[in-house]
Amino acid sequence: MLDxxxxxxxxxxxxxxxxxxxxLAGWTKKGSLCGLGKTAPNPVLSTLKYFRDEYEAHINGVCPTGKCQDLITYSVNDKCIGCTLCVQKCPVDAIPFTPHExxxxxxxxxxxxxxxxAVCPEDAIDVR
Ligand code: SF4
Ligand code: SF4
Incomplete structure (x- = not known):
């Protein structure tokens, strides 16, 4: 299940x-004699019950909350005023220095x- x-x-x-x-969750519950085994699959079952659409979105390549690193991309939107704060914070120089642009x-x-x-004052960084 973890895999x-x-x-x-x-x-x-x-x-x-x-x-x-x-x-797997169903058989884990049925096949377990102790309470640990019977309840271990519950986090998966309850998230499937309440957030099934998020499982489906991830399987379709989208992380709705923008938290799964392998499924998201950072980009700059039109709100950018070219203040360069993001450039100064980026640890890998992934944003070229272009003041006022x-x-x-x-x-x-x-x-x-x-x-x-986190540092952008204009909410100009999109995560999708
Ligand atoms: S911090 Fe935001 S507004 Fe400033 S340059 Fe970067 S994206 Fe543009
Ligand atoms: S600061 Fe740099 S490395 Fe970090 S998310 Fe922004 S562009 Fe990517």
Whole structure:
């Protein structure tokens, strides 16, 4: 179950994963004699119950909350005023220094640390 969950968060989820998780969770509960085994699958079952659409979104390559690093990309939107704060905070020089102009992020270099989004005063960093 952990392998399946980790694959889903890395964008390697596939059709049938949700059903397989439900199948494994059910048999883990049925096959366990102690309370630990009977309740261990509950986090998976309850998140499947209340957040199934998020599982499906991840399997389709989208992280709705922008938290799974392998599924997101940082970019600069039109609100950018060219203040250069993001450039100064980026630890890998993924944003070229272009004062007073709209900035852009080199996604080849970006390590998705979130520093630029946190420092931007204009909400000009998109995470999708
Ligand atoms: S911090 Fe925000 S407004 Fe300033 S240059 Fe970077 S993206 Fe643009
Ligand atoms: S997320 Fe981090 S590494 Fe990527 S551009 Fe922003 S500051 Fe740089």
């Amino acid at each position: 399946i969950l980790e694959n889903i968060t890395k964008g390697k989820g596939k059709k049938g994963d949700i059903e397989e998780l439900e199948h 709209k900035h852009f992020i080199n996604t080849e270099l970006c390590i998705k640390c979130d520093a630029c989004r």
